[in-house]
Amino acid sequence: MTSRRKRWLAAFLVLGALLIAAALLAFFATRRVTGDYFDSNGVRIHYTVEGAGDPVILVHGFAxxxxxxxxxxxxxKALAKEFRVIALDNRGHGLSDKPHDPQQYGAEMIEDVVRLMDHLGIEK
Incomplete structure (x- = not known):
């Protein structure tokens, strides 16, 4: 196989991988998950609860x-066997509201977790 053909093949493989990754990301980003919402200082925050027992709150990373x-x-699913698992979509992510004001992020995201705990009656 010539060097030129190898480059074209490599380019098509990379392009194919990128298209598959984009399709998977689009699928999972638009999938509708069941759950509930609560108001955190005017921002609607999505969360889910699974299992029973002591509460564990899962906070996802950036992007x-x-x-x-x-x-x-x-x-x-694994944690829900022993715990009450609460997973929230941070503001600006997932099914939660996405404020355009940069001041609505940072420390407000910490307050979202505290407000969620208050909303669910979790003391600490």
């Missing part, structure tokens, strides 16, 4: 959501 980080890999 993700609770579905991608916790539900899809089976983390919530």
């Amino acid at each position: 993700a959501n609770a579905d991608l980080n916790w539900r899809l890999p089976g983390v919530t």
Whole structure:
């Protein structure tokens, strides 16, 4: 195989991988997960609860959501065998509201977790 053909083949393989990754991301980003919402200082925050027992709150990382980080890999299912697992979509992510004001992020995201605990009656 010539060098030129190898480069074209490599380019098509990379393009194919990128298209598959984009399709999977679009599928999981638009999937509708059941759950509930609560109001956190005017921002609607999505969360799910699974299992019973002592509460465990799962907070996902940047550029993700609770579905991608916790539900899809089976983390919530595994933990729900022994705990009450609460997974929230941070503001700006997943099914939660996405405020455009940068001041609505940062410390407000910490307050969202505290407000969720208050909403669910979790003391600490």
